[in-house]
Structure formats: structure tokens, C-alpha cells
Amino acid sequence: MSSPNLDVRDVARLARIELTDEEATTFQSQLGRVLEYVEQLKTLDVSDVEPTAHANPVFNVLREDVSRPGLTREAALANAPHSANNLVVVTKVIE
Amino acid sequence: MSELTDLSISELQAGFRRGDFTPADALRALESRIAKVDPSIDAYLSRDFETALAAAENAAINLPLGGVPIGIKDAINVLGESCTCSSKMLAGFKSPYDATVIAKLRAAGAIPYGRLNMDEFAMGSSTENSAYKKTRNPWDTSRIPGGSSGGSAASVAAREAFATLGSDTGGSIRQPAALCGVVGLKPSYGRVSRYGLVAFASSLDQIGPIARTTRDCASLLNVITGKDSHDSTSLDLPAEDFTTGLGGDLKGVKLGVPKEYFVDGMNPDVRSKVEVAIQHCQELGAEIIEVSLPHTAYAVGVYYIIATAEASANLARFDGVRYGHRAKNPRDLLDHYMRSREEGFGSEVKRRIILGTYVLSSGYYDAYYLRAQKVRTLIRQDFTNAFEKVDALICPTSPDAAFKIGERVDDPLRMYLADIFTIATNLAGICGISVPCGFIEESGTKLPVGLQFLGKALDENRLLGIADAYERASEFANARPRDL
Numbered sequence: 001m002s003s004p005n006l007d008v009r010d011v012a013r014l015a016r017i018e019l020t021d022e023e024a025t026t027f028q029s030q031l032g033r034v035l036e037y038v039e040q041l042k043t044l045d046v047s048d049v050e051p052t053a054h055a056n057p058v059f060n061v062l063r064e065d066v067s068r069p070g071l072t073r074e075a076a077l078a079n080a081p082h083s084a085n086n087l088v089v090v091t092k093v094i095e
Numbered sequence: 096m097s098e099l100t101d102l103s104i105s106e107l108q109a110g111f112r113r114g115d116f117t118p119a120d121a122l123r124a125l126e127s128r129i130a131k132v133d134p135s136i137d138a139y140l141s142r143d144f145e146t147a148l149a150a151a152e153n154a155a156i157n158l159p160l161g162g163v164p165i166g167i168k169d170a171i172n173v174l175g176e177s178c179t180c181s182s183k184m185l186a187g188f189k190s191p192y193d194a195t196v197i198a199k200l201r202a203a204g205a206i207p208y209g210r211l212n213m214d215e216f217a218m219g220s221s222t223e224n225s226a227y228k229k230t231r232n233p234w235d236t237s238r239i240p241g242g243s244s245g246g247s248a249a250s251v252a253a254r255e256a257f258a259t260l261g262s263d264t265g266g267s268i269r270q271p272a273a274l275c276g277v278v279g280l281k282p283s284y285g286r287v288s289r290y291g292l293v294a295f296a297s298s299l300d301q302i303g304p305i306a307r308t309t310r311d312c313a314s315l316l317n318v319i320t321g322k323d324s325h326d327s328t329s330l331d332l333p334a335e336d337f338t339t340g341l342g343g344d345l346k347g348v349k350l351g352v353p354k355e356y357f358v359d360g361m362n363p364d365v366r367s368k369v370e371v372a373i374q375h376c377q378e379l380g381a382e383i384i385e386v387s388l389p390h391t392a393y394a395v396g397v398y399y400i401i402a403t404a405e406a407s408a409n410l411a412r413f414d415g416v417r418y419g420h421r422a423k424n425p426r427d428l429l430d431h432y433m434r435s436r437e438e439g440f441g442s443e444v445k446r447r448i449i450l451g452t453y454v455l456s457s458g459y460y461d462a463y464y465l466r467a468q469k470v471r472t473l474i475r476q477d478f479t480n481a482f483e484k485v486d487a488l489i490c491p492t493s494p495d496a497a498f499k500i501g502e503r504v505d506d507p508l509r510m511y512l513a514d515i516f517t518i519a520t521n522l523a524g525i526c527g528i529s530v531p532c533g534f535i536e537e538s539g540t541k542l543p544v545g546l547q548f549l550g551k552a553l554d555e556n557r558l559l560g561i562a563d564a565y566e567r568a569s570e571f572a573n574a575r576p577r578d579l
Contacts, residue, residue: 018437051468055524061327079418
């Protein structure tokens with residue numbers, strides 16, 4: 001059973017994930033079953049219910065606006081797959 | 096004297112203070128225990144013995160956790176150590192900083208020791224989603240340890256860790272603790288800073304301890320709790336000593352039994368063990384009251400919408416630019432992103448990112464994500480109503496005992512339903528603890544069963560007191576798997 005509205009390849013592209021043909025087929029059917037399961041939420045009337053975004057709502061959390069130590073340049077670059085001249089090298093974005 | 100590695104943290108510290116042995120002795124004993132049993136368990140991804148030994152030799156034993164080695168789930172950053180979240184995406188990553196919980200452990204004299212296996216990015220209930228190894232249950236090595244903090248629970252059960260830190264987004268501390276026969280605490284949301292925990296679902300994630308006793312969990316919570324300016328969701332609360340509620344009994348304590356937590360389809364032997372434990376609590380003086388959490392059946396559905404939605408946003412940071420896996424020779428930037436993420440993430444992570452992206456996408460947001468947030472409100476209200484009548488809830492931690500490795504890997508939905516009794520806790524932001532309550536027998540092996548107590552938000556002191564009273568009155572906390 002697969003969901004008529006879920007096109008796994010299309011959504012994977014939005015999520016920037018390449019899929020093999022085999023993955024696309026498997027995920028389409030597995031996620032179809034998961035979506036079918038969550039359909040049960042539609043049986044509840046929630047028209048007068050406020051949504052909960054956080055379990056413990058706290059608002060406008062501020063800290064003193066003072067500088068504090070951060071990562072050194074070396075530490076920040078240490079895990080970069082490709083760096084040079086103290087900069088992260090990225091894949092070409094513009095022609 | 097029994098082996099050093101059999102001791103609880105409080106026994107270990109008493110030994111340090113009497114001068115029976117030193118933190119370096121304890122660390123050496125621990126390392127030789129790991130060398131002996133971990134080839135059968137595979138809980139550890141890596142360890143740095145020399146660094147830990149140097150810390151042990153300089154340990155200040157009068158600090159709250161002075162000289163005590165603590166194993167760390169591979170999702171929590173420890174300066175200079177690897178932090179892979181059991182994913183190929185983070186192979187070779189070295190943490191440039193300490194998570195707040197690690198800084199607090201160090202300040203309390205504890206020694207972070209070893210990286211523990213988990214489901215990739217904490218997504219899973221069996222630790223089979225690790226990209227590196229399959230951790231096995233010390234009670235039966237053909238079975239899973241639970242997950243996602245499977246390495247954190249299995250190591251404590253196998254006496255190759257005194258205590259560990261895990262993280263719990265939908266049961267990832269309590270479920271493996273139950274399946275491995277140890278104690279696991281999920282603190283209330285906001286009790287512990289999440290800074291330095293690799294984020295899965297930010298409105299649900301919480302770091303907590305796994306140990307052999309409730310007392311050890313309380314000692315660890317004392318150290319890791321507190322407001323942190325690096326995590327705006329951590330709460331500014333008056334200081335509390337969570338060991339002060341320990342040592343009491345259950346007389347007059349009102350325990351609610353949520354009728355929806357005894358469902359058709361759960362393992363009947365697990366159910367009867369939990370029912371015996373509830374009966375035992377009554378004999379110990381607790382008042383048992385049936386309560387209803389009417390929206391329980393919707394919790395798994397709500398969870399797999401909210402958690403995947405948050406994960407799809409959190410895991411967008413793995414783009415192969417600043418850190419993490421980068422695909423070779425990309426044609427262009429889109430190809431760079433798509434192949435880096437295809438190659439770096441495992442199946443379950445991809446599945447959840449895709450589901451999360453879908454439920455947040457234009458045209459489906461209201462139908463899925465917004466609706467799930469509204470049902471989350473109803474689930475929270477269920478607990479609020481129940482806690483008006485009772486001090487804590489008592490129920491099973493998991494509908495089943497440890498299952499066989501490989502048994503459920505092809506059926507994600509069935510795997511998700513393994514979390515049916517733990518998920519609502521995270522949605523409501525309340526606290527929960529799993530303690531051992533006996534064994535069932537399957538094909539000739541004894542498998543542990545977990546009893547779960549749930550407390551209202553920020554009521555850890557009372558929750559720990561109740562769990563400790565049950566634990567001392569039952570004989571299961573001292574049970575250990577036969578030696579490997």
C-alpha cells in the first residue's frame with residue numbers, strides 16, 4: 001500500500017538526498033504504510049485545540065549581550081572535508 | 096570482595112574514600128573487563144585509555160563524582176574525541192568542544208570514558224541502525240539491546256561500565272534500560288542542557304543517566320542538571336539534591352495505572368510481570384488507582400510526524416561543507432548535496448528525513464504537522480488530568496522483551512510500535528524512569544522486563560524516591576547476566 005500523494009523521489013529531492021531505484025521503491029511502500037497509520041489522527045476533532053510546539057514553553061530567553069569565547073579558526077576548520085588558506089573550500093556555486 | 100566492576104557508583108566512591116582502591120585501579124579494572132566482554136557485546140565504538148588514566152590519577156575523590164568513569168553515548172560531544180552518532184556521515188569527526196553535560200561531569204570529578212554505540216542519529220529502537228556494529232544484549236547475545244542508547248544500556252548491564260549517559264527522544268534511554276535489566280532515567284524537558292548533544296528532535300530530546308541503581312541515576316542527575324546559557328530551553332530552577340527523596344517507602348503513595356498501557360498485542364508474559372510488580376507496590380503500601388490517558392493510541396502517530404519534521408530540519412546541517420562526509424567530484428552544488436547525503440546517511444535516517452520533509456511540505460503542513468501538534472496538546476492534557484489524582488504513573492516500559500537481531504529490520508512501522516509506552520512521555524515533557532521488575536523466559540533464556548514510573552514535569556525528586564523504594568523492596572536490581 002503506498003500513499004497516492006507521496007512521491008518519494010520528489011520529496012527526497014527537496015531533502016537533497018539522492019536515492020537508488022531500490023531505495024525509492026522500498027521507501028515508497030514503507031512510508032506509505034507509516035502515512036496510512038498516521039491517518040488515524042484525522043479521526044479526532046481538533047478544531048478548538050491549540051497546537052503544542054514545545055513541551056515546556058519558555059519565551060523570550062535572553063542572555064547578557066557580552067562576547068564570550070568561541071571556537072578558534074583551527075578548531076572550526078579541523079573537521080572540514082576540504083579547507084585551504086584558513087577557509088572552507090566549497091563546491092563551485094556560480095559560473 | 097566482589098570484582099570492582101560489579102560495584103555501583105556509590106559503592107565505588109565509598110571504596111575510594113576508605114582507601115580500598117584508587118580511581119586508577121577502578122579504571123584499569125574497567126578496561127580489563129571491557130577487553131574481556133566487549134568482543135561479545137560490542138557496546139563500545141572507541142576508548143582513550145591513556146587520557147582517562149591520566150585523569151583518574153589526578154582525580155579529586157571528594158568531588159560529587161570524583162574518579163568515577165562514565166560511558167558516553169556517541170551523540171554527545173567530548174572535546175578531542177570522535178562523535179559519529181554511529182553514522183558514516185560523521186566518520187572521523189573530532190569534537191571541538193565539550194557538551195555542557197560533559198563539562199559538568201568533569202567539574203564534578205567524573206571521567207568521561209568511551210564512546211557507546213547507538214542507532215544512527217538516535218533513530219531506532221534496537222541499535223541495529225548503527226553504521227559500525229551491532230550491539231548485543233548481555234542476557235542473550237542473539238538479541239538486540241534496545242535502542243537507541245543500546246550501547247549505553249548493554250555496557251552497564253554487562254558490568255563494562257559503571258554508569259553511562261544516553262539520550263531519550265521517544266524512549267531511547269528507558270527502553271534499552273528495560274531490555275537490558277538496568278535503570279534508565281529520562282529527565283523532564285528542560286531539566287538538562289542539550290548543548291553538545293547532536294540534535295534529533297529538539298522539542299523532545301533530553302539527556303539522562305543509565306546505571307545499575309536508582310541512587311546512581313539520582314547522583315548523576317544532580318551533576319548534569321541546570322540552566323545553561325547555551326540552551327535556551329534549559330530551565331532556571333532552584334538547586335535540588337535528587338538523593339534526598341531516596342530511602343523511603345511507598346506507604347500512602349498514589350500510583351496510577353493507565354489502562355491504555357495494557358494493550359492487546361503486548362507480550363502476555365511481560366504484561367503479567369508488570370502486573371505482579373504493581374501488586375507488589377500495593378503490598379508495600381501504595382494506593383493503586385486506575386486512570387485513563389485517552390489519547391495514548393495517537394502518540395506513536397504524533398511522534399513520527401513531529402520527530403521526523405524536526406529531524407528533517409536538524410539534519411539539514413549535514414551538507415558536506417563544514418564537516419561530515421563530502422561526495423567526491425560533484426558535478427555541481429546540487430549533486431554535491433544529494434550524493435553527500437545519499438552516501439553519508441543510512442536507510443532509517445533517509446526514511447525519516449523524507450517523511451519529515453513531506454509532512455512539512457507545502458499543502459501537507461496543516462494536515463500532518465499542525466494536526467500532530469494539536470493532538471500533542473491533548474496528550475499533554477491527559478497527563479495533567481491524571482497527575483491531579485495520582486503522584487506518579489506505573490506501567491510497562493516496553494510491550495515486549497528483547498527481540499532477536501534482524502527480526503524487525505524490514506518493518507519500520509512494527510519497530511516504531513516498540514516505543515508505544517515511552518513516546519508520550521517526551522511529547523508531554525514529563526519525566527520517566529525504567530527499573531527492572533523481573534524476567535520472562537524465552538527459548539530457555541531469561542530476559543529482563545522493565546517497570547516504568549512516570550512523574551509530572553520537574554517532579555524527579557518524588558519519581559526517584561518511588562523508583563528507589565520499589566527497587567530496594569524487589570530483588571531485581573542485583574541480578575546480572577551470566578558471565579560471558
